[in-house]
Amino acid sequence: MFFHRKLSRIWQYLHVLEARMSEFTETRKQAVDQLIHETHELLNAGTPDRYVLSQIQLDLQNLAAQTEFWDCADYPEPDEEERQNRFLIHSDGDNDITLYLNVMRPGKKIPAHDHTTWACVAAAVGVEVNTLYDRIDDGAVEGKADLRVSEVIDLGPGSSVAMMPNDIHSVEIKGEDCIRHLHFYGQPLETLKGRTVYDVEAGTYKMMTNIGVKTKT
Numbered sequence: 001m002f003f004h005r006k007l008s009r010i011w012q013y014l015h016v017l018e019a020r021m022s023e024f025t026e027t028r029k030q031a032v033d034q035l036i037h038e039t040h041e042l043l044n045a046g047t048p049d050r051y052v053l054s055q056i057q058l059d060l061q062n063l064a065a066q067t068e069f070w071d072c073a074d075y076p077e078p079d080e081e082e083r084q085n086r087f088l089i090h091s092d093g094d095n096d097i098t099l100y101l102n103v104m105r106p107g108k109k110i111p112a113h114d115h116t117t118w119a120c121v122a123a124a125v126g127v128e129v130n131t132l133y134d135r136i137d138d139g140a141v142e143g144k145a146d147l148r149v150s151e152v153i154d155l156g157p158g159s160s161v162a163m164m165p166n167d168i169h170s171v172e173i174k175g176e177d178c179i180r181h182l183h184f185y186g187q188p189l190e191t192l193k194g195r196t197v198y199d200v201e202a203g204t205y206k207m208m209t210n211i212g213v214k215t216k217t
Helices: 002-043 052-063
Strands: 084-091 098-104 109-113 119-125 128-135 148-155 160-163 168-173 177-187 196-199 204-207
Touching: 002 052, 002 098, 052 119, 052 160, 052 177, 119 128, 128 160, 128 204, 148 160
Parallel strands: none
Antiparallel strands: 084 098, 098 177, 109 168, 109 196, 119 160, 119 177, 128 148, 128 168, 196 204
């Protein structure tokens, strides 16, 4: 009898836990859906300018601030060797807005690159160093590019950055802990074409042929 009562209590506890997890998942989905809805409202006027992007950036920052949505239970840390997990949070299709969560270990570096679509990044947990560049050559020599640092941003909780399609930045993860940041784009990374990656020290560029790690869905 004692065993059956104990088993019944465990079963009830698991049932309550499952209900709470389902409620939590739905709450997170509603928050993401709100961001998507508000972004579509802002984009209705057409291709976004920097002012419109600043509004999207703020909305993304508010979503990232709800750090309980982005923890290890649903979005685990990457392997030591890989140093990055990219999770698909929401996509409206091959040619529309897409939201990812990037989980990256210290030591991860992403070289200077453009996106060919607008991009916003907001920090949930940890700091990633974003270096923004101006291209100062005239593009006359194929494969050659002269970049100058225009700004360095320590992107931590409560901060964000927005970029136009031709803006150039690099990313580095320092410190001791993994970071969890939301990355929001006008199109899925997997469908973008004509992107450029730069070697700042060598003064060269080439077309980007892949987006690094495979996105987890």
